[in-house]
Amino acid sequence: MGTMKLSLKTTSPSRRRRQFSKNLVAYSFILPNLLGFAIFTLVPIVFSLGLAFMSWDGANEISWVGLDNFAKLSDDSTFNIALKNTLWYVSATVPLTMVCALGLAVLLNQPIRGRNIFRTIYFFPYVASLVAVAVVWNMLFFPSAGPVNEFLRTLGVENPPRWSASIDWAMPTVVMATIWRGMGYYMIIYLAALQGIPAILYESAEIDGANPWQRFRYITVPMLTPATFFISIMLTISSFKVFDLILVMTNGGPGRATNVLVIHTYNTAFRQFKFGYSSAIAMVLFALVMGITIIQFYMERRWVEYSQI
Amino acid sequence: MNKWLNRRPVKFLAALLAVLFALNGGLISGGVSAQSESVTLTMSAWDVATTPYWQAVIDAYEAANPNVTVELVDIPSAEYQDTMNIRLSGGDDTDILTVKDIPGYSAMLTRGQIVPLNDYIEASGLDLSVYSGAAEELTYEGSIYALPFRSDIWILYYNKTIFDAAGLAYPTNDMTWAEFDALARELTSGSGADKIYGAHFHVWRSAVELGTVQDGLNTIISDDYSFMAPMYDMVTGMQKDGIIMDYGELRAGNIHYSGPFENGQVAMLPMGSWFIGRLVGDQAKDVFDFDWGVAKYPHPEGVEAGTTAGTLTSLAINEKSDNKDAAWDFIQFYAGPEGAKVLAGTGNLPALRTPEILEVFASLEGVPAEATEALQTTTVRLELPMHPNVGEVEQILNEEHELIMTTSLSVDEGLEEMTSRIDEVLE
Numbered sequence: 001m002g003t004m005k006l007s008l009k010t011t012s013p014s015r016r017r018r019q020f021s022k023n024l025v026a027y028s029f030i031l032p033n034l035l036g037f038a039i040f041t042l043v044p045i046v047f048s049l050g051l052a053f054m055s056w057d058g059a060n061e062i063s064w065v066g067l068d069n070f071a072k073l074s075d076d077s078t079f080n081i082a083l084k085n086t087l088w089y090v091s092a093t094v095p096l097t098m099v100c101a102l103g104l105a106v107l108l109n110q111p112i113r114g115r116n117i118f119r120t121i122y123f124f125p126y127v128a129s130l131v132a133v134a135v136v137w138n139m140l141f142f143p144s145a146g147p148v149n150e151f152l153r154t155l156g157v158e159n160p161p162r163w164s165a166s167i168d169w170a171m172p173t174v175v176m177a178t179i180w181r182g183m184g185y186y187m188i189i190y191l192a193a194l195q196g197i198p199a200i201l202y203e204s205a206e207i208d209g210a211n212p213w214q215r216f217r218y219i220t221v222p223m224l225t226p227a228t229f230f231i232s233i234m235l236t237i238s239s240f241k242v243f244d245l246i247l248v249m250t251n252g253g254p255g256r257a258t259n260v261l262v263i264h265t266y267n268t269a270f271r272q273f274k275f276g277y278s279s280a281i282a283m284v285l286f287a288l289v290m291g292i293t294i295i296q297f298y299m300e301r302r303w304v305e306y307s308q309i
Numbered sequence: 310m311n312k313w314l315n316r317r318p319v320k321f322l323a324a325l326l327a328v329l330f331a332l333n334g335g336l337i338s339g340g341v342s343a344q345s346e347s348v349t350l351t352m353s354a355w356d357v358a359t360t361p362y363w364q365a366v367i368d369a370y371e372a373a374n375p376n377v378t379v380e381l382v383d384i385p386s387a388e389y390q391d392t393m394n395i396r397l398s399g400g401d402d403t404d405i406l407t408v409k410d411i412p413g414y415s416a417m418l419t420r421g422q423i424v425p426l427n428d429y430i431e432a433s434g435l436d437l438s439v440y441s442g443a444a445e446e447l448t449y450e451g452s453i454y455a456l457p458f459r460s461d462i463w464i465l466y467y468n469k470t471i472f473d474a475a476g477l478a479y480p481t482n483d484m485t486w487a488e489f490d491a492l493a494r495e496l497t498s499g500s501g502a503d504k505i506y507g508a509h510f511h512v513w514r515s516a517v518e519l520g521t522v523q524d525g526l527n528t529i530i531s532d533d534y535s536f537m538a539p540m541y542d543m544v545t546g547m548q549k550d551g552i553i554m555d556y557g558e559l560r561a562g563n564i565h566y567s568g569p570f571e572n573g574q575v576a577m578l579p580m581g582s583w584f585i586g587r588l589v590g591d592q593a594k595d596v597f598d599f600d601w602g603v604a605k606y607p608h609p610e611g612v613e614a615g616t617t618a619g620t621l622t623s624l625a626i627n628e629k630s631d632n633k634d635a636a637w638d639f640i641q642f643y644a645g646p647e648g649a650k651v652l653a654g655t656g657n658l659p660a661l662r663t664p665e666i667l668e669v670f671a672s673l674e675g676v677p678a679e680a681t682e683a684l685q686t687t688t689v690r691l692e693l694p695m696h697p698n699v700g701e702v703e704q705i706l707n708e709e710h711e712l713i714m715t716t717s718l719s720v721d722e723g724l725e726e727m728t729s730r731i732d733e734v735l736e
Contacts, residue, residue, distance in 0.1 A: 058398040059420030077730070138561045165557025167717040254557070255712035270394050272701045273416065 051279035058273050069280035079281060081256045082264040085171065086285075089260060090239040092175045093182075097235055098228065100183040105190035106220070119191070123184035130181075134248035137177045138164060164250050167257040174246055174258055181245070182238075186231050193227035194220070225304040233296055240289045261285045347376045348635045352405040352624075353393060355386040361590075362655040366648045370639060373647075377635060379405075390416070397422045397627075404630040405640060408455045408623045411693040412700050414447070418454050419697050423625035425452040429637045442689075443621050443660050449695055455623035456644040457660035459652065461582045462619040463519055463606045464683050465489075470599035471496060471505055471576040480577065482605040482682055483614035486520055489577070489607040490543050490552075496576040497552050507552045509575035510544055511566040512559050514703075514710040515692055516579065517544050519618040523608055528694050530702055532732060534724040539609075541713055541720040548714070556714035571597040579606060581620065582684065586656030589675035603683040615687035621660065658684070698734050705730045 052069055056062040073079050104122055108115050125133060141148050141163035152160040161169040201219050210218070243262040246252060252259035252267075261281060269278035354363045367379045382403050384392045390413040393406065397417065406423060408414045417423045430437065430453070437444035443457040465480055472479055475496055480489075493507030510516045521537040522528055547553045554569060567584070569575045571591060578584075588601060606617040624640040626633050642648050646666070649659035653670040671681045693699055705727065713723035 057420055058394075059422055135563070138563070142561055143558050144555065162557055162715075163561070165555075165561050165715055167712070167715070253708065253711045254560075254715045254717055255708045257717075267704060270391055270398075271704060273394070273420065275398075 048279045048282055051276050052283045053280075054276045056275045058269075058275050062276075065276065069277045070284075072277065073280065073284065078256060078259060078264055079261075082259045082261045083284075085256075085258060086240065086242075086260045088171060089175060089178075089242060090236060092172075093178050093239045093242075094232065094235045096175070097179045097182050097186060098231055100179055101186035101231070102190050102224070102228075104183060104187040105194055106216070108187070109191060109194045119187075122187055125181045126185040128181075130244050131248050133177065133181055134245055137173070137180075138249060141173055165254065167254050170250050170254060170257045174249055177249065178239070178242065178245060182235070186235070189227055189231055190224065193224050197223045222305050226306060229296075229300055229304045233293060236292055236296070237289055240285065240292075347378065348632055349378045349380060350405060350632055350636055350639055351380050351382055351403045352639075353382045353384060353389075353403050353407050355384050355389045355407070355409070357381050357383040362586075362652050362657050365655055366643055366651045369647060369651050370642050373642070374638075377639070379639060389413075393417075400629060401627070402629040402631065403627055404632050404636040406625045406627050408621075408625050410620060411691065411695060412703050414455060414623070414625075415695055415697060415699045417625065418449060422628050423454045424628050424633065425454055426456065426626070426637070427452055429641075433637075433641060435641065439663075440660050441662065446621060446691055447623060455625040456640050457621045457623040458640075458644040458648060459583075459622035459657055460619060460660035460662075461622070461658055462617045462684070462686055462689055463579060463581055464617070465604045465606055466570065466578040466580055466584065466588070467602050467604065468570070468573060468576050468599055469602055470573065475576075479602055480604040480607075484604070484607045485610050486540070486543060486607045487610065490547065493547060493552050493577060494550070504551075504574070506554055506569070506575045508547065508577040508579075509566060509569050510547075510553050510556075511578075511580065512556060512714075514707050515618070517541060517710065517714075518706070519690075519692065520607070520609065522690050523606075523616050523618065524612050525616075525688070525690060529692070529706070530694055530696050530699070530731075530735075532728070532735070534727045534731075535721075537724055538720055541724070545713065545716065545720060549716075556711075560711075560715075567591070573597065573599055582658050585658075585676060585680065589656045589673065592675055602677045602679045604679065605683050605685075613687050615685060617686055617689055618692055619686075619689040620692050623660075701734050702731055705734065 051062075053064065053066055054062050055065045055069075108119050108122070112118075140146055143149060143160075143162040143165050146163075148163070149160040163169050163173045197220065201223070202215055205215050205219055241262055242260055243266065246258050246260060246263060247266075250258045252263045262285070265278050265281045265285070268274045268281065352363075352367075354360070357363050363381055367381070371377060371379065389409050393401075393413065394416060396403075397406075397420075406417065408417070408423075437453070440457055440460075443460055444453060447453050447455050447457060465484075467480055469479065475498070477492070477495060480492065484492075489508070496505065496507035498505050517540055518529060518537060520540045527536045544553070548555060554564075554575075558564075566578060566580060567587060570578050571588075585603070591597060592601075605615055608614055608616050624643055626636045626640065630636055644660065646661060646663070649661040649663075649666045650669055652659040653666050654673070656670070656673055656676065658670065659666060667681075667684075670676065693703065696702065709718075709723050709727040709730070712718040712726075713720055718726065
C-alpha cells in the first residue's frame with residue numbers, strides 16, 4: 001500500500017488513468033465471483049443477522065422481538081444438547097484427523113513401492129460421494145451382522161457396541177467416519193509441506209547423532225507448524241459446520257445423541273418454521289467459530305515457526 | 310491497446326445487460342402467450358417412477374381437456390415435506406400442491422401458502438359428504454384448504470405360506486393386540502439367515518403409536534403420554550425376544566418394510582393400505598412368489614373390530630399460482646369419480662368410495678379376496694390431529710420414539726420425557 005501511494009504521488013494523470021483501467025480489468029475478472037458471493041452468501045448472511053432479532057415463520061408478517069430469541073436459547077434443551085455435541089465432535093475430530101493425516105503423510109513420504117497408489121487410495125474418500133460414504137459406514141457398522149462387529153466377535157468381544165444405533169456410540173461412529181473421510185485431504189497438505197523441508201537439516205542432525213524419533217520431534221514437527229496451523233483452522237471451521245454426514249448417517253439421533261448446532265438450526269428453520277430463532281442459533285455458531293479462529297490466530301506466533309532457510 | 314483495454318469492460322457490461330433484458334423479455338412474452346392458447350399446470354408429487362397413479366390420472370385428465378398439460382415436479386418421498394417447506398418459503402409457484410400428511414397440511418395452511426377452497430366448492434356445487442368424513446378432517450376454522458383424493462387405512466398383511474408351514478390359522482378380522490402378540494410368538498422360528506420373524510414393525514413412530522389412539526380416549530398430541538405404555542411395552546418386549554427385527558438395525562440399514570415382507574422373512578406386517586398396490590405389482594413382476602392376505606388392523610381389548618387409523622392424501626392450490634381456476638378444475642377431477650376410478654384401477658384406495666369404485670379395486674388382478682372384508686371400517690382415527698405446532702411436536706415424538714425403541718430409555722422414562730418436552734412446546 002505504502003509503495004503504491006508513493007508512486008501515485010509522482011505519476012502523471014495519464015499513468016493514473018492507465019492504472020485505473022488496469023484495475024478495471026482486474027475487477028471485471030473478480031466480478032462474476034463477487035456477484036455470486038454477494039447474492040448467494042453476503043446478502044443471506046446480513047438478512048440472517050437481522051432475522052436473529054425478529055420472529056418470522058417464513059410466510060406471515062415479520063415482527064421485531066429484540067433479544068428474545070437469544071434469551072430463549074438457555075431454556076432450549078435441544079440447543080444445549082446440540083452445543084455440547086458440537087463441542088464434543090469438534091474436539092474429537094480436529095486433533096484426531098490431524099494426527100492421522102500427519103501419520104499417513106510421514107509413512108507415504110518414505111520411498112516405498114506403490115506409494116502413489118496408496119496416496120490415491122487415502123485421498124479417495126474425500127472425493128467420494130458423501131451419501132455413499134455414510135451408507136457404507138452404516139453397513140460396515142451394522143450392529144448384528146456388520147463386518148466390524150463380526151470381526152470384534154472373532155476377537156472375543158461378546159457384546160460389541162451397537163454403533164450408530166446406540167446413544168453412547170453414535171457420536172464416536174460419526175467421528176470415525178469424519179476422520180476417515182477427511183484425513184486424505186489433509187495428508188496431501190502435509191505431504192507437500194514435508195517435501196519442502198530441506199534435506200540438509202536431517203543430514204546434519206544425523207551427523208550430530210539424532211535418532212529417528214528426535215529427527216521427527218525436533219525437525220519434522222517444527223518445520224510443519226505452518227501447515228499444522230493452516231490445517232487446524234480449516235478443520236475447526238469445517239467441523240463446526242458439520243451437517244450433511246450426520247444428517248445422512250443418523251439424522252441427529254438416536255434421540256438427540258448426534259444433534260449438532262447446524263442440524264438444530266436446520267430443524268428449527270425448515271421443520272418448525274422459526275426462522276428468527278433459527279438465525280439466532282446460527283449467530284451463536286458464527287460467534288463461536290469466529291472467537292476460536294481469532295484465538296488461533298492470536299496463538300499463532302507462540303508456536304508456529306516460519307524458518308528462513 | 311490503451312483504448313481497447315478501456316472499452317472492453319464497458320462493452321462487456323453492455324452485452325451482459327442486453328442478454329439480461331433479452332432473457333427477461335422472452336420469459337414475459339412466453340408466459341403471456343402460454344396463457345392465451347393453452348394452460349400448463351405444475352403439480353408436486355413424490356417418487357413418480359415407482360408410483361404409477363400420478364401420471365395415470367393426469368393422462369385421463371389431459372385426454373378430456375386437450376388444452377391443458379400437467380407437469381409433475383418429482384421429489385423423493387422421504388424428503389417431500391422438507392423440500393416443499395423450503396421451496397414454498399422461497400416463493401415456489403407450483404400450481405397444485407400434493408398434501409402428504411397433516412403436519413404438511415398445517416404447515417402450509419397456517420403460513421397462508423395454500424388457498425381456501427370454500428368458494429370454489431360452492432361455485433361448482435360439489436357435495437363434500439361423498440368423502441364420508443374426510444373433508445371434515447381437513448376443515449380448519451370453518452375453511453377447507455385441500456380436497457382428499459386418497460384415503461388409506463392401516464391393515465394387517467400376512468404371508469400365507471408361513472402360516473401354512475406353521476400349521477396355524479390365518480389372522481382373523483377381529484384380533485386384539487394381545488392375540489397378535491401371542492400369534493407372532495408362535496410363528497417365530499429358525500435362526501440366522503433362515504429366521505422367520507412372527508411380525509414386523511416398521512421404524513415409523515406411527516407403526517407403534519397408532520395402536521394407542523384406537524380407543525379414541527387420547528390423541529397423539531397430549532399432555533400425558535403414559536397411555537402409550539401398553540403398546541410400547543408389547544413392541545419392545547417382542548423386540549427383546551427376537552419376535553420382530555431390531556429397530557436400530559432397521560434404522561442403520563435404512564430398510565424399507567417391503568424388503569423383509571417380500572423376502573418372506575416376516576409372517577405379519579401392520580401397514581397402511583397403500584402397500585396393497587405395491588404388493589400386487591411386485592407379485593405380478595415375480596419379485597416374490599408366496600401367497601399373501603390381508604386382515605383388519607388388530608385392536609386393543611374392548612375396542613370394536615374394524616377400528617383403525619388412517620391417513621389422507623389431498624390436493625391444494627398454491628397461493629402463488631397464476632392458474633388457480635385451471636388448477637381447481639384439475640383437482641376436482643382428480644378427487645372426483647373419474648380420478649377415483651383411475652386410482653382404484655392402479656391398486657390404490659381413493660378417498661371417494663362408491664360401491665362401483667370399490668368394485669374396480671377389488672376386481673383387480675392380484676388383490677386378495679380378503680381385501681373387501683378387511684377394508685371395511687367401523688371407525689377411522691386420524692394419525693395426527695391438526696395443530697399449529699404439529700411439526701415441532703412430531704419431531705419430539707420421533708426423537709423419543711427412537712430412544713425407547715433403541716432401549717436408550719425405558720418405556721416409562723421415554724414417555725415421561727415425551728410428556729415434559731411436549732408440555733413445553735404446547736405452553
